[in-house]
Amino acid sequence: MTLLPKSLETASTKHQNDTSTSQSNVYGYQFGFLDEDAKKEIRRTLLKAVAIPGYQVPYASREMPIARGFGTGGLQITLSIIGADDTLKVIDQGSDDSVNAVNIRKFTAETCPGIKLTKRTQEATLIQTRHRIPEIPLKERQILVLQVPYPDPLVVVEASEEKRKIMHGGGDYARLWVKLYEDMIKFSEITISHRYPTRINGSYVIDPSPIPRFDVPKLHQSECLYLFGAGREKKIYAVPPYTNAQPLCFEDIPFRVEDFTDEKGQRRACARCGSTTSFLDEFLGNTGEKVYQCSDSDYCNSQLALRETLSE
Amino acid sequence: MSLNIILRTENLCKSFFLHEQAKTIPSAQKISLEVHQGKLTALTGASGTGKSSLLKCIYRTYLPTEGAIYYQTTSGTWIDLAKASEYDILKLRQSEISFVTQFLHCLPRQSTVDVVAKPLFDLGIQRTQAREKAKELLSQISLPERLWEISPSTFSGGEKQRVNLARAIILQPRLLLLDEPTASLDPASTVRVLEMVQKIKASGTGILAIFHDHKLISETADTVVTLSSAS
Amino acid sequence: MNKILEVRNLTKIYGSNCPQCFTSTGPEANTNICPYCKSIVAAFNVSFDLYQGEILGIMGESGSGKSSLVKMLYFDEAPTQGSASFFEKNKTYDLFALNSAQAMWLRNHRFGMVYQNPHLALNFQVSAGGNIAERLLVSDCINYTKIRDRSKTLLARTEFLIERIDELPKNFSGGMQQRVQIARALATEPPLLFLDEVTTGLDLSVQAKILDLILELQQQLKVAMIVVTHDLGVIRLLTSRTIVMKYGRVVESGLTDQILEDPQHSYTQQLVASAL
Numbered sequence: 001m002t003l004l005p006k007s008l009e010t011a012s013t014k015h016q017n018d019t020s021t022s023q024s025n026v027y028g029y030q031f032g033f034l035d036e037d038a039k040k041e042i043r044r045t046l047l048k049a050v051a052i053p054g055y056q057v058p059y060a061s062r063e064m065p066i067a068r069g070f071g072t073g074g075l076q077i078t079l080s081i082i083g084a085d086d087t088l089k090v091i092d093q094g095s096d097d098s099v100n101a102v103n104i105r106k107f108t109a110e111t112c113p114g115i116k117l118t119k120r121t122q123e124a125t126l127i128q129t130r131h132r133i134p135e136i137p138l139k140e141r142q143i144l145v146l147q148v149p150y151p152d153p154l155v156v157v158e159a160s161e162e163k164r165k166i167m168h169g170g171g172d173y174a175r176l177w178v179k180l181y182e183d184m185i186k187f188s189e190i191t192i193s194h195r196y197p198t199r200i201n202g203s204y205v206i207d208p209s210p211i212p213r214f215d216v217p218k219l220h221q222s223e224c225l226y227l228f229g230a231g232r233e234k235k236i237y238a239v240p241p242y243t244n245a246q247p248l249c250f251e252d253i254p255f256r257v258e259d260f261t262d263e264k265g266q267r268r269a270c271a272r273c274g275s276t277t278s279f280l281d282e283f284l285g286n287t288g289e290k291v292y293q294c295s296d297s298d299y300c301n302s303q304l305a306l307r308e309t310l311s312e
Numbered sequence: 313m314s315l316n317i318i319l320r321t322e323n324l325c326k327s328f329f330l331h332e333q334a335k336t337i338p339s340a341q342k343i344s345l346e347v348h349q350g351k352l353t354a355l356t357g358a359s360g361t362g363k364s365s366l367l368k369c370i371y372r373t374y375l376p377t378e379g380a381i382y383y384q385t386t387s388g389t390w391i392d393l394a395k396a397s398e399y400d401i402l403k404l405r406q407s408e409i410s411f412v413t414q415f416l417h418c419l420p421r422q423s424t425v426d427v428v429a430k431p432l433f434d435l436g437i438q439r440t441q442a443r444e445k446a447k448e449l450l451s452q453i454s455l456p457e458r459l460w461e462i463s464p465s466t467f468s469g470g471e472k473q474r475v476n477l478a479r480a481i482i483l484q485p486r487l488l489l490l491d492e493p494t495a496s497l498d499p500a501s502t503v504r505v506l507e508m509v510q511k512i513k514a515s516g517t518g519i520l521a522i523f524h525d526h527k528l529i530s531e532t533a534d535t536v537v538t539l540s541s542a543s
Numbered sequence: 544m545n546k547i548l549e550v551r552n553l554t555k556i557y558g559s560n561c562p563q564c565f566t567s568t569g570p571e572a573n574t575n576i577c578p579y580c581k582s583i584v585a586a587f588n589v590s591f592d593l594y595q596g597e598i599l600g601i602m603g604e605s606g607s608g609k610s611s612l613v614k615m616l617y618f619d620e621a622p623t624q625g626s627a628s629f630f631e632k633n634k635t636y637d638l639f640a641l642n643s644a645q646a647m648w649l650r651n652h653r654f655g656m657v658y659q660n661p662h663l664a665l666n667f668q669v670s671a672g673g674n675i676a677e678r679l680l681v682s683d684c685i686n687y688t689k690i691r692d693r694s695k696t697l698l699a700r701t702e703f704l705i706e707r708i709d710e711l712p713k714n715f716s717g718g719m720q721q722r723v724q725i726a727r728a729l730a731t732e733p734p735l736l737f738l739d740e741v742t743t744g745l746d747l748s749v750q751a752k753i754l755d756l757i758l759e760l761q762q763q764l765k766v767a768m769i770v771v772t773h774d775l776g777v778i779r780l781l782t783s784r785t786i787v788m789k790y791g792r793v794v795e796s797g798l799t800d801q802i803l804e805d806p807q808h809s810y811t812q813q814l815v816a817s818a819l
Contacts, residue, residue: 170644177680178666178673184687185670185709250687331809332816372798374805398784398798399544399594419780421755433762 032079033111038062042080042236046227049238054200056151056168061234066103071130072231074147075104078128081143084114089124094132094279094295104128121298131194133215135278135299138224140241146209148230151237153197153207173197173205173248180248189256190249197248200239205248214257214279219245260292270294273303316349317384318487318518319370324379324394326365339365342379345520345537347487352509352519354529357539363522366539367489369394370520371411372401383409386486406434409487410480414495416464416472418479423461424450428479435483449478453508470501477508481517488512490521494528506532546630547735547767548593548616553625555611558582560623570789570810575606585611587791589625595734596765600782600799602772602814608791609771613737616769617656618646629653631734651681655728655766659740661720664727665712671698671723672708678730697726701756718749722756729760739771754780775818779803787811 032039038060045059064072082088088108092101096119109117118124121134128145138144154164157175167173176197183190194210198219208216209228219226219239226239239245249255260268260280269276271291278294285291294300327338340362347353355363368374370381370393381393386408391400405411418427425446426433432442450460453474459467464475473493480488490509494502502525509532513519523529529536556564561580568575568584575584586608593599603609614620616627616638627638629649636649658664665674675694695705701722712720721741728736738757742750758781761768770781778785778799786796787810795808806812 166643170647172647172681174677174680175666177685178669178677181676181680181687181690182669182673185672185691250685250690252686252688328805329807331812368804373800375797375801375807399592401798402597402783403544419755419758421751436765 029111031084031112032082033065033107034062034076034079038076039080042076045236046077046081046238049227049236050225050240052204053240053243054204054206054237056204056206056235056237058234059236061231064231065107068232069149070100071104071128071147073229073233073236074128074130074145074231075108075229076231077145077227077229077236078108078126079111082108082112082115082126084112086112086125087116087118087123088112089118089121089127089298090129091127091132091134091297092130094134094281094299095297097297100130119298120302121296131210131212132279132295133211133218135294135296136302137218138222140223142224143227144224145227145229146211148207148209148228148235149232150195150207151228151230151233151235153195153205155207168204171203176205176248180250184250184253190253199244199246199248201243202246204237206237206239208245212258212279213247213255216245216247216255217257219243221245268292270300270303273300274307275300275303278303317346318349319347319384319520320382321345321366321370322380322382324366324369324381325377326362326369326374327377340369340539343537343539346535347518347520348534349486349518350513350516351534352513352521352532353535353537354533355520355522355537355539356526356529361539363539364491367411367491367520367522370487371405371409371489372396373411383487406431407483408485409489410483410485411489411491412476412480412493413491414473414493416476418464418475420463420465422463424455424464424467424475425460427464427475428482431479431483446478446482449482450475453478454504468501469496470498470504473497473501473505474508477505477512481508481512484515485517488517488519488521490519490523492522492524495524502528544594544596546592547595548630549628550592550612550616551590551626553589553612553615553627554587554623555585555608555615555620556582556623557585568790569792570794573790575608575790584791586615586788589788589791589793591786591793591796593735593767593769595767596761597784598761598768598770598782600770600772600778600785601788602775602778602785602802603788604773604814606790607788609788610739611791612788613656613739613769613771617654617737618650629735651678652731653733653735655731655733655736657721657724657728657736657738657741659743661712661717661724664724665720667712670709670711671703671715674712674723675727675730678727681731693730694726697730698723700729700760701726702752716749717745718753721745721753725753725756725760729764729766732764734767736766736768737771738768740773741770742777743772743774757781775803775815787814 042059045057049057062076064075066072090101090105092098105117121136126143130147152164154167154176157179158164180190194212195207196213196216197205198208198216199205208219221242223241225241228237247255262268267276268280270278270280270293272293275294278296278299280292281295282290282292322344324340324343326340327336329336343366345353357363365374369376376394382390383393384390425443428449429442429446432445455471455474464472494505559580560582563579564577564582564584565587568577577584589612601609615622622639629636629638672694675697676690679690679693695708698708699705703719703722712723742753772778782799785799785802786793789810795802795811802811803815806815
């Protein structure tokens with residue numbers, strides 16, 4: 001590698017030189033844990049995914065020090081694109097403090113020395129998330145990496161991957177539509193609550209990962225880049241900025257999101273910060289009563305701070 | 313008295329080859345005859361001389377073995393039915409050439425009106441209109457109205473034959489082939505059927521008919537062709 | 544009347560295929576299995592035309608190749624040799640030169656198929672109405688109410704009890720399953736319909752009703768049909784022209800009444816003589 005003239009030094013060799021001179025991490029891994037070839041493959045896959053919005057690009061998903069099903073796909077993307085100047089936020093179900101988020105954040109910090117960590121959405125350049133999109137709309141130059149269990153929306157109607165690929169290729173989503181039709185005749189509404197099939201750029205239909213319906217509209221014409229990684233299923237896909245994302249719904253039955261209204265028809269508010277526009281988690285309080293609180297902890301904190309400032 | 317020839321057969325021959333028995337059974341032999349517009353040509357002869365076979369060859373239910381069958385269509389062109397394509401024959405059957413035997417063959421479970429109107433349905437004529445025409449025709453031939461909406465399978469022989477003829481003529485065919493249409497009828501029904509035949513002749517249809525009864529022939533035929541085995 | 548389908552020299556061989564395959568199989572050889580390479584010559588050099596709105600019968604016993612023929616035309620199987628052209632208005636489609644997306648489009652929008660076995664066409668996990676909706680949902684206008692109304696109209700036309708529209712097909716009798724199949728096949732108003740032994744195995748009275756239904760639909764919609772059957776009665780009732788197949792070859796073709804009353808080929812004579 002040192003035979004290359006300096007002008008042809010690639011980013012990868014630069015990085016390697018960096019680790020050898022700047023602080024290497026405790027375990028002697030190179031920056032980003034994955035070797036450069038693995039990162040290169042993933043980056044190439046990401047480029048393809050961005051070039052063909054919604055298309056599931058297969059890739060060789062590497063062994064990670066966490067088990068499959070705990071976010072290895074998202075983690076591989078994060079590690080492949082993170083640089084020493086990035087600011088990382090990691091959330092799980094909207095919270096920075098859940099076990100998985102904490103573990104992933106720590107691991108990334110240890111293998112990527114020099115990166116900044118934050119809990120503030122607006123400060124992050126790279127956010128890895130499980131099952132939620134932050135409340136505050138993301139801006140250009142921010143990247144959201146989502147952890148995906150099942151990348152293919154057709155898996156509910158067709159078991160054979162070969163047939164599913166042909167269906168995607170031919171834009172044949174009839175059987176998915178039939179599932180929606182059957183829901184309508186049985187329950188008079190579409191019962192899919194999360195992983196709502198969404199058509200990207202008028203073309204491929206994706207499974208947007210187990211984000212609630214509430215979050216699906218955030219994919220549409222967003223300023224930021226969404227990257228989806230499925231480690232166990234070995235697929236990567238993307239929704240580029242300013243891209244159309246339409247949840248599949250019948251033209252005469254509008255797409256509904258969770259409305260959080262109580263028995264009296266009033267929109268519930270977060271018990272902590274009072275917001276009436278955020279996605280609420282429901283849990284049982286100390287005395288057994290139902291408590292509703294913002295799922296996005298950073299959003300809740302900032303709303304609370306705002307409330308306190310205003311009340312002073 | 314215009315002698316407009318609409319059909320002319322030339323040395324028409326029909327024989328059957330049975331593969332199983334490896335035998336040839338000769339039927340019609342070298343038949344040449346003519347049918348004119350508005351006139352009835354009667355075919356007579358002993359059984360086995362090929363009268364029915366001749367009619368069936370013209371209608372293409374049988375494939376002629378030899379000879380030609382020249383037919384002039386409504387548009388004036390001449391066509392050799394023996395060599396015509398299946399497609400052309402089907403078109404002619406739909407609009408110009410009708411065949412009536414002594415039995416009514418119709419689609420089961422159809423009302424009489426629908427049986428008679430079927431040739432019009434096949435031409436794409438709107439159903440209500442077609443049924444109106446069928447009803448008109450049925451009243452013209454004095455078929456009681458109470459029979460119109462039920463299937464003709466339960467009718468008497470005479471009634472069935474009148475329905476049979478009605479269906480054949482609803483399109484006002486250019487050529488009508490009759491194969492012993494009154495063979496199984498009583499005298500009263502025969503008279504009624506013959507009345508219809510006379511009307512059909514008067515409307516300009518050319519008829520080639522096989523009658524078993526000489527009296528019928530003398531009443532209706534303008535020309536008589538007798539087939540013999542050594543014809 | 545215009546031509547809607549032109550089939551030329553259509554051939555299907557299952558197996559390795561050797562130079563003696565064609566000469567050592569067929570009606571004279573009394574087999575469709577090549578004695579040299581053991582390939583099955585399911586169909587060989589089959590040619591015919593079909594016109595708009597007409598019903599063509601394909602008559603044959605097992606091994607005749609009649610089902611293989613229809614499978615190839617419906618893109619269920621690829622031919623070994625031969626061509627087929629589908630015509631509509633001013634367009635011609637060379638069926639076996641189309642790519643799979645084009646072939647699927649044609650299959651979904653211009654053809655309909657009714658199989659003997661409803662499991663081949665119907666999705667048994669989905670309601671009767673859902674099976675029909677599936678065909679309607681291939682297009683882009685996705686309006687739930689319209690789709691439901693159209694499903695109901697189609698099922699009503701096949702005299703299916705509308706109250707059962709949301710039930711699963713496994714609860715239906717054979718005749719009802721066939722009705723759902725027919726309604727589904729006609730959902731996109733195709734100009735060409737394939738019917739493969741659709742009444743075989745049904746009770747006589749049900750058979751009669753289904754055949755009546757097919758005739759009525761043909762009259763109202765002017766759909767061209769290819770009816771594959773081994774039953775002479777069905778041929779007589781439905782078709783205006785027929786081709787007779789034996790061991791993959793066409794042995795005779797002509798007007799249906801001529802085939803039945805003046806059969807020329809020895810096999811056809813045998814078939815007609817065997818009718819009950």
